[in-house]
Amino acid sequence: MAKVLVVEDDRVFGELLRMHLEDRDHEPHIARTLEQGRSWLTGNAPDAILLDHQLPDGFGLDLLKEIAAQPPFPPIIMITGISDNTLAIDAMRQGAYDFIRKPMDEVELQATLTNALQSHRLSRQVAAITGTEDYQVDLDQIVGSSPRILQICKTIGSVAASNAPVLITGESGTGKEVVARAIHHHSGRSGLFLPINCSALAENLLESELFGHEKGSFTGAVARKEGKFELAHEGTLFLDELGEMPASLQAKLLRVLQEGAFERVGGTQILNSDARIVAATNRDLGRMIEEGGFREDLYYRLDVVPIHLPPLRERMHDLPALTEHLLKKINKRQHTKIRHIADKAWRRLKDYAWPGNIRELENILTRSAVLARSDTITADLLAIPATREDPGAGPGEAESSAKPARLVTLDEIEREHVAVILAHVHWHKGNACEILGISRPALERKIAKYGLA
Numbered sequence: 001m002a003k004v005l006v007v008e009d010d011r012v013f014g015e016l017l018r019m020h021l022e023d024r025d026h027e028p029h030i031a032r033t034l035e036q037g038r039s040w041l042t043g044n045a046p047d048a049i050l051l052d053h054q055l056p057d058g059f060g061l062d063l064l065k066e067i068a069a070q071p072p073f074p075p076i077i078m079i080t081g082i083s084d085n086t087l088a089i090d091a092m093r094q095g096a097y098d099f100i101r102k103p104m105d106e107v108e109l110q111a112t113l114t115n116a117l118q119s120h121r122l123s124r125q126v127a128a129i130t131g132t133e134d135y136q137v138d139l140d141q142i143v144g145s146s147p148r149i150l151q152i153c154k155t156i157g158s159v160a161a162s163n164a165p166v167l168i169t170g171e172s173g174t175g176k177e178v179v180a181r182a183i184h185h186h187s188g189r190s191g192l193f194l195p196i197n198c199s200a201l202a203e204n205l206l207e208s209e210l211f212g213h214e215k216g217s218f219t220g221a222v223a224r225k226e227g228k229f230e231l232a233h234e235g236t237l238f239l240d241e242l243g244e245m246p247a248s249l250q251a252k253l254l255r256v257l258q259e260g261a262f263e264r265v266g267g268t269q270i271l272n273s274d275a276r277i278v279a280a281t282n283r284d285l286g287r288m289i290e291e292g293g294f295r296e297d298l299y300y301r302l303d304v305v306p307i308h309l310p311p312l313r314e315r316m317h318d319l320p321a322l323t324e325h326l327l328k329k330i331n332k333r334q335h336t337k338i339r340h341i342a343d344k345a346w347r348r349l350k351d352y353a354w355p356g357n358i359r360e361l362e363n364i365l366t367r368s369a370v371l372a373r374s375d376t377i378t379a380d381l382l383a384i385p386a387t388r389e390d391p392g393a394g395p396g397e398a399e400s401s402a403k404p405a406r407l408v409t410l411d412e413i414e415r416e417h418v419a420v421i422l423a424h425v426h427w428h429k430g431n432a433c434e435i436l437g438i439s440r441p442a443l444e445r446k447i448a449k450y451g452l453a
């Protein structure tokens with residue numbers, strides 16, 4: 001339940017808004033003049049404000065300026081009958097969250113309000129964290145509550161303590177390394193987590209990195225060097241970009257997996273490693289095997305515990321949580337203070353297909369956070385290509401022409417939101433009621449109505 005202040009002098013329209021808000025389980029307060037709005041605000045903190053422009057005792061824009069002068073302030077949505085673009089631009093520039101024209105489309109209002117409340121909640125959480133100096137972003141944290149991510153977490157939990165090799169597959173940027181680190185973190189192993197990128201080094205260097213070398217074994221080998229297999233003793237060796245591993249090394253790796261034995265380059269002593277192997281690739285190993293690029297026997301040795309990470313576009317439920325997590329991380333690392341994502345920017349993030357997955361999301365958020373001159377990421381800062389649903393979208397476009405990319409029904413929005421929250425709290429209905437601001441029977445009715453299970 002959100003507390004919404006409505007400043008609107010038109011009685012009929014005011015009542016319409018009241019009914020609309022009460023139907024969505026919000027708690028509206030109607031003020032008919034600027035003065036009434038001001039005095040209510042001295043004792044109350046709304047979650048959002050719906051503001052008319054022409055009022056008996058002045059202009060809504062003036063109240064907007066007063067409120068915006070004292071951040072942090074709740075999202076303010078201007079609703080006005082004036083078809084004046086300069087007013088819209090002015091309102092957005094002064095800090096309005098969005099601008100809606102009368103006659104108002106209820107779907108548009110609901111979509112805007114949902115986004116406004118969501119981003120307000122998000123920004124409060126980010127703000128709370130930006131203020132604390134000793135906050136540490138947990139880099140091993142796997143953010144997300146979509147069913148497939150929960151399944152992956154369960155798998156990690158059940159295999160972490162064993163020595164079984166794990167093969168993580170998924171497109172670039174889906175979080176393969178995050179999962180690998182989580183496996184090590186939960187393994188209870190006392191050794192190190194050592195990543196090695198199989199595509200980054202020339203074949204002979206990769207071999208010496210993995211297995212080490214003896215002094216004088218090749219030009220430049222001035223001293224004996226221990227390889228990652230030795231160094232990861234009692235720890236985890238993460239073979240990243242496994243698909244790029246040259247054939248000769250695939251054979252040597254197979255031997256370590258079969259016998260636990262290897263030799264340093266140029267050495268004769270047989271060494272043993274108990275390093276746990278976690279490998280990752282974005283290549284289709286099955287196809288590579290058919291084409292002769294990858295050893296089938298090695299594949300079966302590594303694919304003991306397969307974990308496949310879905311692309312971000314198949315887990316868009318997690319977009320809010322990931323965005324929040326990444327912004328905290330970015331604020332910390334880049335010393336930025338992003339607290340808001342403008343409505344249109346948020347829609348653009350939701351409409352994009354994310355071919356580069358979470359890494360792309362992180363890059364785009366980082367770039368816009370650094371470029372932002374305020375605490376808000378606006379759509380013009382987002383360097384993402386326009387989507388088909390949103391043909392006008394593109395860098396440089398003004399915030400003020402915001403329109404929902406696709407018109408959806410209120411029920412669709414509600415269904416999606418309730419489902420997201422339930423998944424987020426792992427179906428703890430008490431917590432869901434608290435977040436959604438509705439009673440337990442109301443939640444039960446919605447679960448039944450939308451057939452959520």
Ligand SMILES: Nc1ncnc2c1ncn2[C@@H]1O[C@H](COP(=O)(O)OP(=O)(O)OP(=O)(O)O)[C@@H](O)[C@H]1O
Nearest residue numbers: 141142143171172173174175176177178282358359
């Ligand atoms: N579930 C997640 N929760 C939080 N952050 C994540 C998650 N998944 C990925 N990230 C973040 O996204 C970025 C990319 O993740 P990661 O490096 O693990 O991807 P990858 O699959 O190994 O990508 P590549 O194939 O390009 O190497 C990292 O900064 C990581 O912290």
Ligand SMILES: [Mg+2]
Nearest residue numbers: 173176177240
């Ligand atoms: Mg990686």
